[in-house]
Amino acid sequence: MQEYIMALDQGTTSSRAIVFDTEGRIVSQAQQEFSQIYPEPGWVEHDPMEIWETQIAVAEKANKELGKKQSVAALGITNQRETVVVWDRMTGEPIYNAIVWQCRRTKDECQRLTDEGYAPLIRRKTGLVVDSYFSATKIKWILDHVPGARARAKAGELLFGTIDTWLLYRLTEGEVHATDCSNASRTMLFNIHEGAWDEELLTLFDIPRGMLPEVHDSSHLYGVVRDKRLAGIPIGGMIGDQQAALFGQRCFAPGSAKNTYGTGCFLLMNVGDIPIESDKGLLTTVAWRLDGKLTYALEGSIFMAGALIQWLRDEMGLLQQVADSETMAKEVQDNGGVYLVPAFTGLGAPYWDMGARGTIVGLTRGSNKNHLVRAALEAICYQVKDVLDLMTEESGVPLSRLRVDGGAVANDFLMSFQSHMLGVPVIRPRLVETTAFGAAALAGLATGFYGGVDELERVLAVDRIFQPDMRPEVQELYYHEWKRAVERSRNWIEK
Ligand code: ADP
Numbered sequence: 392m393q394e395y396i397m398a399l400d401q402g403t404t405s406s407r408a409i410v411f412d413t414e415g416r417i418v419s420q421a422q423q424e425f426s427q428i429y430p431e432p433g434w435v436e437h438d439p440m441e442i443w444e445t446q447i448a449v450a451e452k453a454n455k456e457l458g459k460k461q462s463v464a465a466l467g468i469t470n471q472r473e474t475v476v477v478w479d480r481m482t483g484e485p486i487y488n489a490i491v492w493q494c495r496r497t498k499d500e501c502q503r504l505t506d507e508g509y510a511p512l513i514r515r516k517t518g519l520v521v522d523s524y525f526s527a528t529k530i531k532w533i534l535d536h537v538p539g540a541r542a543r544a545k546a547g548e549l550l551f552g553t554i555d556t557w558l559l560y561r562l563t564e565g566e567v568h569a570t571d572c573s574n575a576s577r578t579m580l581f582n583i584h585e586g587a588w589d590e591e592l593l594t595l596f597d598i599p600r601g602m603l604p605e606v607h608d609s610s611h612l613y614g615v616v617r618d619k620r621l622a623g624i625p626i627g628g629m630i631g632d633q634q635a636a637l638f639g640q641r642c643f644a645p646g647s648a649k650n651t652y653g654t655g656c657f658l659l660m661n662v663g664d665i666p667i668e669s670d671k672g673l674l675t676t677v678a679w680r681l682d683g684k685l686t687y688a689l690e691g692s693i694f695m696a697g698a699l700i701q702w703l704r705d706e707m708g709l710l711q712q713v714a715d716s717e718t719m720a721k722e723v724q725d726n727g728g729v730y731l732v733p734a735f736t737g738l739g740a741p742y743w744d745m746g747a748r749g750t751i752v753g754l755t756r757g758s759n760k761n762h763l764v765r766a767a768l769e770a771i772c773y774q775v776k777d778v779l780d781l782m783t784e785e786s787g788v789p790l791s792r793l794r795v796d797g798g799a800v801a802n803d804f805l806m807s808f809q810s811h812m813l814g815v816p817v818i819r820p821r822l823v824e825t826t827a828f829g830a831a832a833l834a835g836l837a838t839g840f841y842g843g844v845d846e847l848e849r850v851l852a853v854d855r856i857f858q859p860d861m862r863p864e865v866q867e868l869y870y871h872e873w874k875r876a877v878e879r880s881r882n883w884i885e886k
Pocket residue numbers: 652653654655696697698699700701713714715716717797798799800801802
């Protein structure tokens with residue numbers, strides 16, 4: 392009988408299940424979207440039962456496709472992070488919809504915490520900036536707004552979980568209430584230095600300790616599925632989606648980093664066993680915990696990446712399909728002095744200027760649409776360099792290479808220019824499902840499917856390595872011009 396590993400990849404818009412063989416090749420997969428609920432402007436919810444039903448349905452489908460002679464040896468869960476579910480311990484029924492990471496309903500509460508001076512304490516303990524993204528204020532909101540909830544929580548009747556914990560609870564039919572360190576580190580209740588829930592923060596948010604799941608290694612035998620649709624499969628891994636990609640990309644050494652090029656960019660850099668604190672708004676987060684040993688990462692994101700190319704297509708009508716951006720960029724020798732700063736909603740790290748706005752500079756009579764498209768692709772690369780430079784500066788760990796995934800990595804021009812800008816190789820794997828593979832691999836490690844982390848080194852074949860090949864003075868000039876363009880975009884909105 393041939394054995395495989397499965398990932399449940401529970402994302403913000405869909406639930407997916409993917410089965411891999413030992414070499415990390417996809418054997419079967421299934422996906423199902425679920426409803427996005429917007430009760431008020433800026434609020435986002437999901438139905439936890441719909442998340443569960445879609446997730447178990449796709450897992451059952453992917454499992455059935457394997458046929459009788461093949462079986463799943465272990466299952467790992469990766470998930471949208473920070474999203475909150477609170478449910479009844481006895482019935483397993485949620486008492487409110489899941490409040491999604493994107494939901495801004497607690498932003499005033501976060502402002503209040505900042506005004507009252509709690510930000511440095513929270514930052515020191517959790518590595519996070521005070522923001523409504525993270526779970527703590529969302530849990531508090533449910534306890535404050537669902538009638539009787541706080542009293543029931545205090546009486547031990549309610550449980551909290553991020554989506555990993557919720558799925559684990561359903562899979563084991565209420566037997567196991569647990570999470571891993573990476574997911575815990577996104578709640579704003581977890582002390583990342585001690586690797587434990589923080590009593591002082593629990594008191595600050597008035598959240599009873601008894602609601603919280605046990606915290607384990609990211610690779611750990613959490614339990615065995617009891618639900619009849621997948622009964623008997625051991626659950627061996629849990630990890631937040633971005634950290635799963637870092638693991639799936641085998642960024643095991645300090646200084647190795649991954650970037651996901653999607654609508655926006657998500658950058659994570661392994662900084663080893665010291666939780667480096669950022670002064671410039673990067674997040675410090677737990678990458679994973681293995682054999683009781685914590686590994687940390689610095690995390691930064693970029694608001695506009697692939698979305699910029701969509702904007703050129705949909706709003707400007709400059710191209711038919713996003714993939715055309717590559718040919719168009721190659722039509723011209725260089726950017727012709729044109730720079731596009733995509734500060735559509737302000738600028739994030741390292742600038743943190745919410746009054747900045749989108750800017751195009753350097754236009755001349757000879758500028759054409761290809762220059763503009765090229766400037767857009769280059770802008771993605773400059774922004775990635777901005778964040779990675781900050782990471783290496785703050786961590787003191789030099790960048791060795793960048794591993795990449797996400798939809799836009801199909802663009803060779805983008806990848807090549809990225810490598811020139813960073814001066815390190817950019818490695819594009821053949822398998823782009825790095826997030827799912829990361830979770831499945833952690834499960835495989837827990838059950839002996841893989842003997843150790845070194846065994847993972849041979850899986851995930853490389854598709855292409857883009858080597859830096861630009862004269863340093865040219866590279867410096869481009870980046871210098873970019874910085875000047877950024878200055879032009881800043882403080883556009885008058886206070
Ligand atoms: P998400 O998970 O954020 O929805 P994906 O990883 O699916 O994103 O990537 C889609 C994004 O990548 C879109 O914003 C799209 O514009 C961009 N993209 C996809 N293919 C290309 C390409 N060949 N060149 C440039 N951008 C691309």
